[in-house]
Amino acid sequence: MIKLITVVVAGCLMTACAQMGQLINYTISEDELEQLALNELQSTRYQVDFAGLSAALNVDALELDIGQDGDGKVRVRTQSTLNATVFGQQYPVAVDLSMAGAPSYSAEHHAIFIRDLVLEDSSVETGLGSLRLNGLHTEIYRLLHDYLDEHPVYRFDQDDSRYQLLQRLGMDLVVEPGQLRIKSAGREQAQSD
Numbered sequence: 001m002i003k004l005i006t007v008v009v010a011g012c013l014m015t016a017c018a019q020m021g022q023l024i025n026y027t028i029s030e031d032e033l034e035q036l037a038l039n040e041l042q043s044t045r046y047q048v049d050f051a052g053l054s055a056a057l058n059v060d061a062l063e064l065d066i067g068q069d070g071d072g073k074v075r076v077r078t079q080s081t082l083n084a085t086v087f088g089q090q091y092p093v094a095v096d097l098s099m100a101g102a103p104s105y106s107a108e109h110h111a112i113f114i115r116d117l118v119l120e121d122s123s124v125e126t127g128l129g130s131l132r133l134n135g136l137h138t139e140i141y142r143l144l145h146d147y148l149d150e151h152p153v154y155r156f157d158q159d160d161s162r163y164q165l166l167q168r169l170g171m172d173l174v175v176e177p178g179q180l181r182i183k184s185a186g187r188e189q190a191q192s193d
Helices: 003-023 030-042 136-150 161-170 187-192
Strands: 025-029 046-052 053-066 074-086 088-107 111-125 170-177 179-184
Touching: 025 030, 025 161, 030 053, 030 074, 030 136, 046 136, 053 088, 053 136, 074 111, 074 136, 088 136, 088 170, 111 136, 161 170, 161 179
Parallel strands: none
Antiparallel strands: 025 179, 046 053, 053 074, 074 088, 088 111, 170 179
C-alpha cells in the first residue's frame, strides 16, 4: 500500500512539474530586442580601414525582423554613415546592409546572440556619383558580423525567477514571427503526448 501511495504521489508531482514547465514562457519582442541592439551598436566606436584610409563608422539605424519568413532567422538591417576624410574634406558615405542570422542562447553568458550572419544585400551611396567603393560593404559587414557574434543582443536578468526556473528545467529558444520565445525544454513532446 505504501508503494502504491508513493508511486501515485511521485506521478502527481512529475505531472505537476511537467505542466508547470509548460506554463513558463519568456518572450522577447522584436521592438525590445531591436532597441537593445541599437543602443549597444551605437555606444561602440567603430573604425573602418579601407583603401588606405581610416574612417569612423556610425550605426544610425537598425531594424530587426524576427522569424517573418518562417526560417528561424533574425533579419538585421542597418543604416550606417562612414565619415571619410580625403584631402582635408570630409565625405559622408551611407552604407545600408541587410543580413540574416540565427539567434543563439549562451548559458555561460546568460544571453542571446545573433550568430552566423550572412550578408543578403547592401548598398553604398557616396554622394559623389561615379566614385565606387567596391568592397566597402564587405568590410563593414565583417565588422558588424564579428561584433554581433561576440556581443549579445539580449542579457537575461539572472535574478528573474522565471529565468532561474527555465534554467533548471532546461530551455529551448524558439523563433516566432515578431518575437523570440524561451520555453522549458521538451514542452512540444509533453503537449503531443
